[in-house]
Amino acid sequence: MQVVLLGGGGFIGSHLAEWLLRRGRHEVIATDINHEKVRHLLDHNRFTYFDSDIHTDTALTRQLLESADVVVNLVAVATPKTYTLNPMHVFELDFLDNLRVAQQCTDMNKRLIQFSTCEIYGPTWLSLVPQDLRTPDFMARADITQSEETTAMITGPIHETRWIYATSKHLLERVIHAMGFQQGLDYSIIRPFNFVGPRFDFLPSDKKDESPRMFAQFMDALLRSGRISLVDGGLAQRCYTYIDDAVEAIGRVIEDTSGVTSRQAFNIGNPRNEASVAEFADLMIEIYKERYWDGVAGLPEVVSVPGKEFFGPGYADCDRRIPDISKARELLGWEPSWDLRGLIGETMDSFVREFRSRHRDSDAPVAIGSRS
C-alpha cells in the first residue's frame, strides 16, 4: 500500500512510519514542517519525506493524496498552552485545514484515517456532580468510562479557550461522519489517550517560546534539576499508553482491507494505566533516582501552580479520561501490554540517552543544574 502520512514527522507519525516500514510491504510518504524525528528514516528506500505545511502547500498535499491508497492525517496543534493562548491558530489548522483534506479524500475516493483526540469527551459527567451528592453508593455505581458509542461530549464556557481544540476536533469528527454517511467517504477516526514514548514532544528548555505536554515538562525538570509544576495540585488523572502499543492498534486500522474499521471511531488507550499527575510525577522521580541519579545533583522541586497562571486565563482541565477499548479489542484483536512503570522507564531511557549524547558526557551524572 502507498500510505501518505500528513504530519508524519511528529511523535506519533515517526513511530507509525517505523511500524509501517517494518511490515516490509508499504511505501510511506510523509510530510511535516520539521523532519527531526524522522531523520533516521530519510535514507530508507520505501520512505519519502517532504518538508511541507498543509496550510500553505495545498498543491503538494493534493498531489500526494492523489497517489495514496490510504491517507493518515496527523496534522494538529496538540499542546494545551497553544489552545489557551492561540485559539485561532488551533481552529485554522486543526479544523479548517483538516477539513480540506477530508473533503479532498471524499472527492478523490480515498480512505482517510483521521486523528482526533480523547479530549473530545471533555471533563467527565461526574465532575459536574456536586460533592455532597457523591455518596459511597452513588460513587460505586458511577461509570465514567468513555465509550465511542455511548458517551456524551462535554465542554466548558466560551471564555475557556482551552476547549477550542476539543470542539474543533469534535466538529471535524461530526463532519467526517456526515461525509461518510452522505457522500461515501471511507474513514476511520483515532482517539489517542495520552501516548508516551521516545521522541515525545520536546524539552521546554530547548524551545523557550513553546510549551510541551506533561511528560516532557517533568523530564526537563529532572534533567536540569528544575521545577516540576503540578497544575492545580496535580489532581487530574490520565490513562497513559505506550507508543508501541498505540501504533500496533493504528497499524491494524491502516492495514484493514476487510472494511470492518470503516466509518468507525476508535479509542486507543490503556484503561489500566490511570494515574494522577502528582502520582505520575512521583513515579518519574522514583525511577529517575533508581536509574540515573548520582546522589549529588539536585532533584526537582515539586510545586503546585494555578492552571490559569501556568497555561493562561483560558485554561480548564479534564478531570479523568478512561477509555472503553472494547471496540478496539473486538474489531482489531488488540490489547495494550505496557504498564505505567514500564512505559515511563522506556521513555525516560530514550530522553536520557538523547540528552547525554547531545551533551557528549555520557558517563557524567545526568542532572547538570544546580545542587540542592
Ligand code: UGA
Ligand atoms: C493533551 C491534549 O490536549 C489532548 O488532546 C491529547 O489527547 C493529550 O494531550 C494526549 O497526550 O493524548 P492533556 O492530557 O491535558 O491533553 O495534556 P498534558 O499537557 O500532558 O497535561 C496532562 C495533565 O498534566 C493536565 O492536568 C495538566 O494540567 C498537567 N500538567 C501539565 C502539569 O501538572 N504540569 C505540567 O508541567 C504540564
